[in-house]
Amino acid sequence: MDKENNHSKSFIVSVSPHIRSDESTGRIMWSVSASLLPAVIMGAYYFGPRAIFALALCIVSSVFFEFLYLKILKKDITINDGSAFLTGLLLGMNLPASVPFYIPVAGSFFAIIITKQLFGGLGYNIFNPALIGRAFLLVSFPKLMTAWTEPSPAFIKIDAITTATPLGILKEEGYTKLIEIFGDKANLYSHLLYGNRAGCIGETSAIALLLGAAFLFYRRYITWHIPLTFIGTAALIAWIFGGNSGLFSGDPLLHILSGGMMLGAFFMATDYVTSPSMKSGQVLFGIGCGFLTMLIRLKGGYPEGVMFAILIMNCFSPLIDRGFKSKIFGAVKKK
Numbered sequence: 001m002d003k004e005n006n007h008s009k010s011f012i013v014s015v016s017p018h019i020r021s022d023e024s025t026g027r028i029m030w031s032v033s034a035s036l037l038p039a040v041i042m043g044a045y046y047f048g049p050r051a052i053f054a055l056a057l058c059i060v061s062s063v064f065f066e067f068l069y070l071k072i073l074k075k076d077i078t079i080n081d082g083s084a085f086l087t088g089l090l091l092g093m094n095l096p097a098s099v100p101f102y103i104p105v106a107g108s109f110f111a112i113i114i115t116k117q118l119f120g121g122l123g124y125n126i127f128n129p130a131l132i133g134r135a136f137l138l139v140s141f142p143k144l145m146t147a148w149t150e151p152s153p154a155f156i157k158i159d160a161i162t163t164a165t166p167l168g169i170l171k172e173e174g175y176t177k178l179i180e181i182f183g184d185k186a187n188l189y190s191h192l193l194y195g196n197r198a199g200c201i202g203e204t205s206a207i208a209l210l211l212g213a214a215f216l217f218y219r220r221y222i223t224w225h226i227p228l229t230f231i232g233t234a235a236l237i238a239w240i241f242g243g244n245s246g247l248f249s250g251d252p253l254l255h256i257l258s259g260g261m262m263l264g265a266f267f268m269a270t271d272y273v274t275s276p277s278m279k280s281g282q283v284l285f286g287i288g289c290g291f292l293t294m295l296i297r298l299k300g301g302y303p304e305g306v307m308f309a310i311l312i313m314n315c316f317s318p319l320i321d322r323g324f325k326s327k328i329f330g331a332v333k334k335k
Helices: 003-007 025-035 037-049 048-072 082-095 103-118 129-140 167-171 175-182 184-193 206-218 227-239 254-256 259-267 279-299 305-321
Strands: none
Touching: 003 048, 025 037, 025 082, 025 206, 025 279, 037 048, 037 082, 037 206, 037 279, 048 082, 048 103, 082 129, 082 259, 103 129, 129 305, 167 175, 184 206, 184 254, 227 254, 227 259, 227 279, 254 259, 259 279, 259 305, 279 305
8 A cells, every 4th residue: 555545544643622623722712711701891890900900810820830831841832822821711710809919820820730731731631720720729728719709890999898609698598598688589680690799700790601602602612511411400409409498499590690600511611621522421521510519509518519510520521431432433243
């Protein structure tokens, strides 16, 4: 067989992300970052300059640490692919606006150097770097990472008043107290939709996150398999087991719109590298994320569970892919 024919029968095997598209990795990374712009704007609107500072510091630190690591090891500089920028942006969106300057820097270092580069760089990391960075910060600085500030739609306001998140109130004081604070269910849902509630910088406005998710669906960068099964499973469990009046008395909409559910389901659980590549495996991955999130929220000591749920399911992604292998075309089963 000549060289030309031999070459035509070869194929290229590469590490994840296995992008089934004509799009480049860089273009997808930058597009995902752009899709988060509405949520960034709402976070800046409600939390002011402190939010912008935290986001900018996370992004600059992440890009710098990736550049420095690659430079020291004399590897190709790949910061133009947008992955470090996106990691920094997602990490910043998972932080309270009130954190001091060293928190974004430390989290970015752990996300980029420890979680991503020491595992081999983009495509080799087992866990979502931004979530591992946040987990490291939560364990190391629990008080600072749970000091939520009251949103105030006044951009020039610098002073912050600490308050509890809706999930924190639900966990500590119950559903009745939560409704009492917001007045009624309609007002509660309105605050959750528009973002006028305490929480991380990027998780406040559900509408802003849905706009970004719609863009990703339109560009076919994500599919329904992970986010909808994630949210659907969480909603079902919340409805059945989340109420104080027995079974089927919970408020699923509250759990969908609160905390990091929207940010996690659409922008972090769908990460190409750390989620299963097979559609059937993605459904199982999403169900697992939803189940673990509600298990932590309802039975754990922590009011939120999205971060832990996604990281735990990241561990099982390789096993899920192995269990849901694609059909080998041309293979004949032995009788």
